[in-house]
Structure formats: C-alpha cells, structure tokens
Amino acid sequence: MRKTKNRKEWRAVIIDACKTILDTKKSRRRRRRRRRRRRRRRRRRRRRRRRRRRRRKRSAVLTNYAVLQCIVLYSLVLYIILFCSVSHCLTFALLLGSSQAHEHYQLRIPNGENVTHPCKGGNSTWPGVGHENSSGGGKRNAFGVDFAKFGHTWNEDLCRADSDGDGWTNGYELGDPDCAWSPGRTPSRSDNITHPGVCDNDATCEAMESFADCSSRKFYCPRTEEAGVRHLNLTFKEITIPPSETNYFCMTFDLPDDQDYHVIGDEPIIDNADVLHHIIIYGCEPGLDNAIPVPIPCSMDSVVYRCNHIIGLWGFGHPGTCYRNDTGFRVGRSSFKRVLLEATIIILFYFHSSSSSSSSSSSSSSSSSSSSSSSSTSSPSSSSPSSSSTSSPSSSSSPSSSSSSSSSSSSSSSSSSSSSSSTSS
Incomplete structure (x- = not known):
C-alpha cells in the first residue's frame, strides 16, 4: 500500500518549494545587479577611453600647430637669408x-x-x-x-x-x-x-x-645698366577716387613669357605723391583667368584673385629696390606670367566752420562746398603706378614694378588712360 503524506509533510514540501522559488528570484535579482554593475563598468571604461582619445587628439593638434609655427618661422628666416636682399x-x-x-x-x-x-x-x-x-x-x-x-x-x-x-x-x-x-x-x-x-x-x-x-x-642700381637688361613699366590708368579716407586699387599686368626672367630691381614712378601711401606687387598663380585690365577697388583682397606672392614693395620716401647680384624673383615662362599691382591711396577731408558774420558765413560755405565737391570726386586722380624693372636675359631679366599715384586736385570725374612703355636694352 502506498503511504500518503500527512499534513505536516505536505506543509514541509510546500515550504521547500517556496524557498526554492524565493531563492530563484533572489538569484535572478543578484544576476541582474551583477549585469547592471558590469554594464556600468563598461560604460565608465568607454567614457575613460573616449576622454583619453580626445586628450591625445588635442595634444596632437597642439603639437602639430607648434611644429607648423616653427616650420613657418624657419622657412621665413631661411627665405630672408637666401633670397631677400638688404x-x-x-x-x-x-x-x-x-x-x-x-x-x-x-x-x-x-x-x-x-x-x-x-x-x-x-x-x-x-x-x-x-x-x-x-x-x-x-x-x-x-x-x-x-x-x-x-x-x-x-x-x-x-x-x-x-x-x-x-x-x-x-x-x-x-x-x-x-x-x-x-x-x-x-x-x-x-x-x-x-x-x-x-x-x-x-x-x-x-x-x-x-x-x-x-x-x-635717388634710385641707383648699377645692374639695371648692364647689357641685356630689359625694362618694363607697369602703369595704372587714370581713375576717379571715391570720397573715403583709405582706398585700395588693384590692376593686373601680363609679363613676357617667351623665356624665364628674374626681377633684379624696381623703381617707383610717381606722378602725384599727395595721396599715394604704399604699393605692393603680387605674383599671380599661372593658369588662372583673373585679369583686371583697369584699376578697381580691391580692399587688399589679393588672395581673391589668387595673387598672394609678394614680389615687390614700395613705401613712402623709398627710392626703389636694387637686389644683390645673386638675388631675383623668377617670372616668365616657368613662373609668374601675371602680376597684380595694389596701390593704397589716402585722402584727408577738411571742413570749414562758418561762424562769422553773415557775409563771411556765405563765402565760407561756398568755399566749403567747393572743397567738398573736389574731395568727393576726389580727383580724377591719375594714378599711374608705373614700374620699371630690369632683368638680364640669362635668367636675370625682370619686369619690376614701380608706383604711380593718383591725384586729387580736379573736381571732374572723368578718367583717362595713361600710357605704359617697355624698352629693352
């Protein structure tokens, strides 16, 4: 005969089953907690790795920037030592x-x-x-x-x-x-x-x-008198200056490209020094259709025209530049075939105060208006920056640029063209 369990035994079985179920739930909770802890640890490790990567990247950028600064400075010093005349x-x-x-x-x-x-x-x-x-x-x-x-x-x-x-x-x-x-x-x-x-x-x-x-x-450069040196004038056409204090005008000039030349000197040719402040000559990259046949306002944006290589400078009071015998800027067939001439023009305005009697007040106001009209049209300033450059044919012939200024004395606003000439010796 099969022996049946009494009530106490059944109660013990039920209690054991409940304990097993509770232990299973606790173990599940423990497993879940362990999984959550592992996930948190993994997230923390990922965050730490990301922070380390970011720090390394920033450090690399700063290092590269410092290296780039050193390279640029070293290149500039080397360029001045090797190619820049005194x-x-x-x-x-x-x-x-x-x-x-x-x-x-x-x-x-x-x-x-x-x-x-x-x-x-x-x-x-x-x-x-x-x-x-x-x-x-x-x-x-x-x-x-x-x-x-x-x-x-x-x-x-x-x-x-x-x-x-x-x-x-x-x-x-x-x-x-x-x-x-x-x-x-x-x-x-x-x-x-x-x-x-x-x-x-x-x-x-x-x-x-x-x-x-x-x-x-005065400009003195014996190299320009040597045989085979070619002279080239870069001359601005006449322009009307707008009534603002500082104006930048740019115009491009095509250089001879039958062979390679070297710019060995430049001399300013200024027809009006009242308004001209300085001139910069940029070499333009070859293969670009960026010709500027007439002077236009440029606001020192030579980079826009892809002309950002300075090959000539002139400042007020300087007679010109004569390079050493072993120095020159290459232009022509394998280098710059076009240059951009940038002239900076400065105008000052005068205002007359009419605070006298009625008669003197009317006369002063008329003189003030004529003065303001002449500075507003500011002059059909003939700014013909012309540049005479010399070069010798065996890789030392150069068009060098010199400057001309724009005049602000006339009150008409017409503009005419000035001539440019080039001669070879």
Missing part, C-alpha cells in the same frame, strides 16, 4: 613701420613747397619739411615735432620758435618774419627759403643733426 628687407620694414607723411601739410606753412634742401641747394627742395627723410615719412625732425605740438597749424608760437636752434626763427626761415601769414595768402618773402628743422649755419647744432645726409636719395 634693400628689399629695408623696404619691407619701411612699409610696415613708417608713419604717414602728407604733403598737404606744405599748404599749412608759408613756402612749404619751396623749402631748399640744405645739402644740395639750387632747385632741390625738401618736400617732407617735418621729417628727417627729405621725401617725407618716418621720424620727425625738430620742426616736425613742434609742428605737431602746435596742432599742425601755423601760429605765432610756432612762427617765433627756433626749432633747429640755429638762431633763426621758423618764420624767418620760411619767409614770414612778421608772423602775419595765414593759409591762402602770399608770404612776404618767397626766395632764400631755408629749412626750419635743419641747422645749416651753426657748427654747434650741425653736429647734432646726423640725419641731414647729403647723399642722394
């Missing part, structure tokens, strides 16, 4: 570091355009009256310092002062001994005008003025 480097420094010189300041002092050069005499003048450089630009001389101190105006204090310490007042040296001159009037004397910022009659003060160099500032 005169060209000085031109670059002059372009970046020189202060602006404005010939309109000549109109604010008596006989400002007739100041005789103390070294040369005769018809040689010193256009940059307030600067140590006779052509203007750069450091001011003693008169230039006083002129700036008195607000760039001719008044009795400036007239009675003796800026250069030679015993003569500024008014006496400039032909206004009575200090009665004002802009627009004729000075009492227009001959024997001496320089108010250069001591030229007293040995005591002459010894302190080493800047009054009597050597010529």
Whole structure:
C-alpha cells in the first residue's frame, strides 16, 4: 500500500518549494545587479577611453600647430637669408613701420613747397619739411615735432620758435618774419627759403643733426645698366577716387613669357605723391583667368584673385629696390606670367566752420562746398603706378614694378588712360 503524506509533510514540501522559488528570484535579482554593475563598468571604461582619445587628439593638434609655427618661422628666416636682399628687407620694414607723411601739410606753412634742401641747394627742395627723410615719412625732425605740438597749424608760437636752434626763427626761415601769414595768402618773402628743422649755419647744432645726409636719395642700381637688361613699366590708368579716407586699387599686368626672367630691381614712378601711401606687387598663380585690365577697388583682397606672392614693395620716401647680384624673383615662362599691382591711396577731408558774420558765413560755405565737391570726386586722380624693372636675359631679366599715384586736385570725374612703355636694352 502506498503511504500518503500527512499534513505536516505536505506543509514541509510546500515550504521547500517556496524557498526554492524565493531563492530563484533572489538569484535572478543578484544576476541582474551583477549585469547592471558590469554594464556600468563598461560604460565608465568607454567614457575613460573616449576622454583619453580626445586628450591625445588635442595634444596632437597642439603639437602639430607648434611644429607648423616653427616650420613657418624657419622657412621665413631661411627665405630672408637666401633670397631677400638688404634693400628689399629695408623696404619691407619701411612699409610696415613708417608713419604717414602728407604733403598737404606744405599748404599749412608759408613756402612749404619751396623749402631748399640744405645739402644740395639750387632747385632741390625738401618736400617732407617735418621729417628727417627729405621725401617725407618716418621720424620727425625738430620742426616736425613742434609742428605737431602746435596742432599742425601755423601760429605765432610756432612762427617765433627756433626749432633747429640755429638762431633763426621758423618764420624767418620760411619767409614770414612778421608772423602775419595765414593759409591762402602770399608770404612776404618767397626766395632764400631755408629749412626750419635743419641747422645749416651753426657748427654747434650741425653736429647734432646726423640725419641731414647729403647723399642722394635717388634710385641707383648699377645692374639695371648692364647689357641685356630689359625694362618694363607697369602703369595704372587714370581713375576717379571715391570720397573715403583709405582706398585700395588693384590692376593686373601680363609679363613676357617667351623665356624665364628674374626681377633684379624696381623703381617707383610717381606722378602725384599727395595721396599715394604704399604699393605692393603680387605674383599671380599661372593658369588662372583673373585679369583686371583697369584699376578697381580691391580692399587688399589679393588672395581673391589668387595673387598672394609678394614680389615687390614700395613705401613712402623709398627710392626703389636694387637686389644683390645673386638675388631675383623668377617670372616668365616657368613662373609668374601675371602680376597684380595694389596701390593704397589716402585722402584727408577738411571742413570749414562758418561762424562769422553773415557775409563771411556765405563765402565760407561756398568755399566749403567747393572743397567738398573736389574731395568727393576726389580727383580724377591719375594714378599711374608705373614700374620699371630690369632683368638680364640669362635668367636675370625682370619686369619690376614701380608706383604711380593718383591725384586729387580736379573736381571732374572723368578718367583717362595713361600710357605704359617697355624698352629693352
């Protein structure tokens, strides 16, 4: 006979089954918790790996940037050592570091355009009256310092002062001994005008003025006179300057491509120095249809025209650049066949205040309007930056560029073309 379980036994069986079920649930929960912990650990490890990768990537970028900076700096230094002549480097420094010189300041002092050069005499003048450089630009001389101190105006204090310490007042040296001159009037004397910022009659003060160099500032480059050197003029056509303070104009010129040449010198040819500040010549990449046959506003965007290789520079007061015998920029068949000439033109505006009587007020307002009309059309400024470049045929013939300026004296807005010529010797 089969023995049946009593109630106590059944209760024990049921309790064991419940314990088994509960143990199974606990084990499942434990497994789930373990899985969750493993997942969290994996996520943390992935995050740490991602952070490490990002740090390594940033470190690599910074390292590459530092290496690139070193390469660029080293290349620039190497380029200057191997290819940049001393005169060209000085031109670059002059372009970046020189202060602006404005010939309109000549109109604010008596006989400002007739100041005789103390070294040369005769018809040689010193256009940059307030600067140590006779052509203007750069450091001011003693008169230039006083002129700036008195607000760039001719008044009795400036007239009675003796800026250069030679015993003569500024008014006496400039032909206004009575200090009665004002802009627009004729000075009492227009001959024997001496320089108010250069001591030229007293040995005591002459010894302190080493800047009054009597050597010529004209362009001198013996290589340009050698046989086989080719000269090329790059000349801007006449343009009308808009009524804004600073304007950039660009125009391209095609170079001879029958063979390779080397630019060995450049000389500025300036027809109006009142507004021209500096000129940059860029070499254009070959194979691009980027010709600019007439001067157009360019806002220093030479890169837009794919012309971003500087091969020539000119700054105010610099006579030109003559490269060393072993130096030159290659142009022609296998290099630059086109160059872009960029000229920077600076215009200053004058405003007349009409605060007198009614009659003088009307006359001053008319002069103000004519002045504003002439500066708004600003001049059909004939800016013909022409560049004379020299090159010798056996890989040293060069078109070099020089500059011309745009004039802002006429009130008409028509523009005409100026001629450019090239000759070979």
